[in-house]
Amino acid sequence: MSERGGRATMRDVAALAGVSIKTVSRVVNAEVGVADPVRERVQEAVARLDYRHHLGASNLRRGTTRSGLIGALLQDVSNSFSAALLRSLEDAARSRGTAILSASLDEEPDRELSLVHDLVTRRVDGLVIMPSTLRQDYLTAEVRAGLPVVFVDREPQGVAADSVTVENLEGAQMGTEHLLAQGHRRIACLTDLPDISTARRRRAGFVQAFTERGQRPPERLMVSGLRGAAAAEEAVLQLLDLDQPPTAVFAGRNDLAQGTIRALRQRGLSRSVAVVGFDDFPLADLLTPALTVIRQDVGRIGRRTAELLLARIDGDTSPPHRVVIAPTLVVRGSGEIPPA
Amino acid sequence: MSERGGRATMRDVAALAGVSIKTVSRVVNAEVGVADPVRERVQEAVARLDYRHHLGASNLRRGTTRSGLIGALLQDVSNSFSAALLRSLEDAARSRGTAILSASLDEEPDRELSLVHDLVTRRVDGLVIMPSTLRQDYLTAEVRAGLPVVFVDREPQGVAADSVTVENLEGAQMGTEHLLAQGHRRIACLTDLPDISTARRRRAGFVQAFTERGQRPPERLMVSGLRGAAAAEEAVLQLLDLDQPPTAVFAGRNDLAQGTIRALRQRGLSRSVAVVGFDDFPLADLLTPALTVIRQDVGRIGRRTAELLLARIDGDTSPPHRVVIAPTLVVRGSGEIPPA
DNA sequence: CATGTCCTTGACAACGTTGTCATCGGACTC
DNA sequence: GAGTCCGATGACAACGTTGTCAAGGACATG
Missing domain, CATH: 3.40.50.2300 (Response regulator)
Structure with a gap:
């Protein structure tokens, strides 16, 4: 609704209201020191032209690097x-x-x-x-x-x-310890790329739970580099085919837990293989069995x-x-x- | 890294490189027509001062209202x-x-x-x-x-x-029809505020599934105004207490389906009361029983x-x-x- | 040697806004 | 009635950038 195409500017408003640009600026910014009749004329022009303040220009001029x-x-x-x-x-x-x-x-x-x-x-x-x-x-x-x-x-x-x-390490250790306390020894550990520090620390926490008990972690059952649910699903299926398959799984992230559950379902093992996941997620409590997790308070x-x-x-x-x-x-x- | 506190500007770069601001602009925008040695001097100054283009100022000047x-x-x-x-x-x-x-x-x-x-x-x-x-x-x-x-x-x-x-109406009708086809008649219908057009149309689709079969929709079992999972859970618990409780539930949105499932679990009815939800969501296929839904392709x-x-x-x-x-x-x- | 052409470079204004300062008119003081 | 003060308003510059245009030098042409 401006003279020249685009949005109306303070200049357009000023022209319509018959005042200077600066006065428009004062009204728009609700500054004091504008006579009531003038203020009303300006507000009317603002409404008529659908003027909208230009935050970018304002910030630029104000020098405040604040962009909000x-x-x-x-x-x-x-x-x-x-x-x-x-x-x-x-x-x-x-x-x-x-x-x-x-x-x-x-x-x-x-x-x-x-x-x-x-x-x-x-x-x-x-x-x-x-x-x-x-x-x-x-x-x-x-x-x-x-x-x-x-x-x-x-x-x-x-x-x-x-x-x-x-506390990724401590959390993973706590989850693994929980499984160890139930008597599990052949526990699988699923994590993402070792480049990712959280993945690395969760894996380290898994190991530490074993070593603090004076036991050796089950290296054959530790799989890293898993990107996403599908990779975890496939990995678990392979682990279940081993001579000594895992009796429990520690899944180092929510999507890996989901892949794990899919794999266990496929083999009808969801009630016989234990799972602890890192990360809670919506509906984890509605699964059967409901998923035990290490929860981060997001x-x-x-x-x-x-x-x-x-x-x-x-x-x-x-x-x-x-x-x-x-x-x-x-x-x-x-x-x-x-x-x- | 600028002379006066904040970020370096083209002016700072120009001063350091011993050229005009306009030349800096040309280099930054990769325009042609700048001699190689000059270009290099400018790029060096840009690097030294950690200069970063100011998109807002650029857009303002360019007049293109495009903010990207x-x-x-x-x-x-x-x-x-x-x-x-x-x-x-x-x-x-x-x-x-x-x-x-x-x-x-x-x-x-x-x-x-x-x-x-x-x-x-x-x-x-x-x-x-x-x-x-x-x-x-x-x-x-x-x-x-x-x-x-x-x-x-x-x-x-x-x-x-x-x-x-x-197609909210058609989708809801399809879901309800699916339940009717299994022989259900006492089907509950859960929807959000009737002010919300999608809620209204889904409810209308529920009704239409009945009327097209020449049957009357079960008005006592239709609850609207439900905001969120907790409200749905409570509503379903109440419906289950009726003399003629529903044998199936049509839940008009993903959170209402989740509340429904919680209520059925509480009463141990998840395997005996049918549920169809509107909206698919992650893990709906991992529930027991897995949730039948009307899926929108997000x-x-x-x-x-x-x-x-x-x-x-x-x-x-x-x-x-x-x-x-x-x-x-x-x-x-x-x-x-x-x-x- | 004068003229023309090409290329590089810079001065200047402008985008939409606001801070600074000056101007103006009126009301007040003595 | 002259001087002072105050409130309202506007002119101007500037924020960081780029489009326009002109200036200047190098070089070729006649």
């Missing part, structure tokens, strides 16, 4: 863990009028690099990253330039930044992450925080099946 | 349907370098209004809305100003815009939505499209339990 935007680089926004995290970030940011730019990395390092670049180019006020890269040295320039960055789920390597993670992780990031954006320059949240064991049935 | 941003207003990004939709929008937008601003509405009309306002203020290139308002007249000004808007899951009221929905919905929006952004001005996608019945077990 934060970037969230997660693994996959359609995965329940990432999605719940995104949601709690959103809730924390909403009250400040901060919006969230989210994107999925799918464990692809290149995508992380290009998305960070893109977000910096858009001048986000801060970044939440669940990294897919091994090292994040590439971020030092941004951090030095004052960009607040908080790592979530995985700790940073090669750059000083806050992080919010869970809401709490998201809130702490948002708190840290927003504090940095507000100028907190204290040394990097390393928040580690303890996971809990949720007993539901699948983990309490005794060995055959 | 689209807004996605969904019901709840942590719900599997919204999350899957967001993901497929992201995938479609990625190739064009378009980023996505997402937010959750939680069926709150006020939040929709304020978020649309916020996104317009940020000059998004287009909007995807799963509306929580009854009518969207408030959008006419934006649409008139040229903002592309695509409605998803629910059709627009009071404003001309594209939409991508599923990936397809997301892709079509993105296609429509991106075409509009690219200048398509044809009359509003109304894309309606047919859902499919996925038979898994819970819907094939015969009446007692």
